[in-house]
Amino acid sequence: MEPRDVRSLPKAHLHLHFTGSMRHGTLLELAERDGIVLPDALVHEWPPQLSAADEKGWFRFQRLYDVARSVLRTEDDVRRLVLEAAEDDARDGGGWLEIQVDPSGYAARFGGITAFTDLVLDAVRSASAATGVGMAVVIAANRTRHPLDARTLARLAAQYADRGVVGFGLSNDERRGETSEFAAAFAIAERAGLMLAPHGGELRGPDHVWTCLDTLHADRLGHGVRAAEDPALLDRIVREGVALEVCPVSNVALGVYSDLTSVPVPTLLEAGATVALGADDPLLFGSRLAGQYATMRAAHDLTDEQLAELARMSVRASRAPSDVRARILSGIDGWLSESMGP
Template sequence: MARDIRALPKAHLHLHFTGSMRHATLLELAERDGITLPESLVEDWPPQLSAADEKGWFRFQRLYDVARSVLRTEGDVRRLVREAAEDDVRDGGRWLEIQVDPSGYAARFGGITAFTDLVLDAVEDASRETGLGMAVVIAANRTRHPLDARTLARLAAQYAGRGVVGFGLSNDERRGRTDEFRGAFEIARRADLALVPHGGELLGPSHVRTCLDSLGPTRLGHGVRSSEDPQVLDRIVQAGIALEVCPVSNVALGVYPDLSSVPLPQLLEAGATVALGADDPLLFGSQLAGQYATMRAAHDLEDDQLAELARMSVRASRAPNSVRDSVLAEIDLWLSEADSSGEGRTTERKS
């Protein structure tokens, strides 16, 4: 008998704004405004993706841009945030740090500051309505000029302590020069924001090393391929840098051939802090609890190992201490439930 994954309290640290949209919401909003969606976002959903080459990533990004285009009104933005919160609560989420690049919405919503205000207000409302602790990570796009990243870093710093807890760098890590974004991360560092660039998914440990040297991350978005170089992985462990590992998207994008190949056991054995995340459920078809369920099945994880993964997600978060303490106590309770009670337990392996 295995405890119910959805009942396990956890934090969610790697969820992209547009990618958090429900598939049903995407279809409804597209129909409302007469937007024609690619078949891979309709009948063939979730799409078959691979980012092994530039063409594959371009296709992935095109689907992402199409999905972003259905968000036309303030109400759409509020709905997306509320539904993302509801989905996390259903999956046992207690704290969510949702990542957004305001420049992707600036033209439609009155600029990056106005859009950030809207998102933060929507987050506050959704948190109050669902009981989920929530915060925002502002992310720059590495395919744009590093000066744009500095603008977003200053924006993030402006809202530090007012709902924004981190600064990231996303998109195809094979493009742009990571060291050119050092200045943006220095701005965010001075504001005491969590530094959470993507790295070590599409590129290997050499790029992880570049991220460590140039950006000084607090957490690393993905970082899973640090397992390929023991010295790089040991450096991560010694520095206490958490890895935001997203197993389902790793497989969907062709980083690993199957879920059993995702090197979670190697990362944990080395002493790495790992926070499982869903990345983009809209494109990968799997929510937060699904990441825990697939890793349980692929690597025969015991309940105490799953509980420790949940604890690591909480400890690596920017949740207030009171929230951290409360959720950690809930995790202990989940693990200590009497086997004979049958409560909160299931034989299911899927979420």
């Protein structure tokens, strides 16, 4: 029997950045509306050729991201982005989406971090109702800014705990700043009962993952894929139930691995780690949620059973309500039984 389409496999999406979720067509349309001149890398060379092997490469990536953010000018733009992200996930089999956003990056244009957070959460509620995809927000601090800014965002996230915000993260180039200096911000989020999900173990190796676990008390790791290089670390991750938000296509695009067959998903799975595949920034990497499953199936000859277990792990690692979890897990069982035939 032919392998089933991974787009029909129910799943959760735990690693998707706000601006990076934008459709390429939407970027072009909004830029044209306001006369914003986009670099060729976002127009004629899309998806752009990226590498984060050095600081210059990351700067280029960040510059493209900032340009994309600049096209969001109105409340309707924000609502459109959120709705389209939910629609894209629904088309890819997503039943739950945790979208990550740094409100400080949009505060100046939308009336401050609180007003922008209110707008995003309202957009999330509307998009969820329209698409049937359960949604929540992870507020993320930027590690290239001062740790005091991160505390402000952690307090903001804490205010919205149980009101649509489920987690607190730390993003941007993990080679920048001192991770331990953000511990106070993560302590604020931890006291509020939020899930803690800093980026770690992609651009830096296992040493940084140890730091994220020891000083930030990570529940999940944004990426975390390079934990595969340290068996002792991987044992700890498995023992403590820390989930890894692995984004294979972006790993290769940024030069972390030379090709998709080198992304060590089988090593992580064989060790017993919880792996939740994510799309990271589809606008810049050109691949959405189902694409991560399809590429890993092709690169590592994953069976339908293994794909179904990856989907289950994404659900178990999520902060989805129990009824949403149960519905998606039941759908995964149904997908698998259909793929196996009578």
